[in-house]
């Protein structure tokens with residue numbers, strides 16, 4: 001699914017030098033590498049403040065803590081996504097309200113969000129799923145109208161761009177009140193362990209988020225709020241700082257592979273290629289087909305027999321997960337998400353795919369589906 005070894009070989013010198021520097025300086029926590037990476041990521045994303053943290057899930061939790069939400073406050077999130085988004089909402093005693101997604105883009109359905117808003121709704125957490133932005137123009141209008149916060153889950157979409165109807169163009173994670181991303185190794189900008197970051201353009205919020213990530217501490221050993229301990233370590237920052245200058249090239253490589261897949265599968269009666277979100281670029285964290293005229297699980301097995309990995313992101317929507325079963329929801333309530341869970345199949349997608357590999361993958365799929 002990914003090829004991090006080959007990617008490393010291309011940038012080995014820079015990565016090794018960065019790691020070596022951290023070890024020799026013995027500045028493992030909050031060292032100059034972390035500060036440098038934050039500054040470089042601010043320049044890359046256009047976010048006024050980047051606050052690095054331990055992972056993407058922590059980023060989401062700290063974001064919601066920073067907004068001062070209270071138990072019982074409702075947070076709207078898509079039901080077709082990775083668990084982290086709803087998990088942190090539940091952990092904080094907030095109420096996750098899930099909504100269905102769009103069949104083509106697989107992103108949060110704006111009309112469903114509108115219908116889910118109640119007087120207790122405080123925030124919307126759109127997930128920019130698989131690497132393209134949700135419909136931010138409409139979501140931001142809705143949030144403004146109802147005085148709601150927006151926390152973007154940009155864990156899969158770093159570097160994606162969204163263009164608003166007024167011509168303004170912004171990066172994933174920098175449009176809402178807060179944006180969150182993950183540097184999990186297989187993410188588009190991945191480190192060699194765990195890492196994450198929070199983006200905001202609000203000075204006060206940035207100070208609060210920074211303090212929460214550091215035990216609620218502003219002045220050493222004086223704790224103004226309840227916080228957590230979540231930080232990016234310097235070795236991971238060194239890896240990320242070496243990889244950041246390549247991120248645009250990595251995105252282009254993913255887009256090229258996606259274009260190859262798109263072309264091979266265009267107008268196929270049994271599989272649908274990913275639909276594109278209007279006004280957003282797609283950075284293809286995943287290339288996810290919908291298998292509509294063939295047994296998805298059988299196709300996956302047949303590919304596996306031919307040495308081709310394929311993954312199911314995600315097999316069970318949030319409202320059908322054991323830990324999140326809720327009397328408010330029943331099977332059939334979110335038909336698009338439930339249908340997607342039964343038919344999505346993600347193909348190998350990374351920066352090192354060459355034409356030979358792409359040809360092997362696509363020709364085998366076409367042959368199986370003949």
Ligand SMILES: *Cc1c(COP(=O)(O)O)cnc(C)c1O
Nearest residue numbers: 055056057082084155156182184
């Ligand atoms: C990866 C991911 C997360 C969590 O990131 P971690 O760094 O693994 O904690 C959250 N949301 C989405 C959509 C993700 O893809």
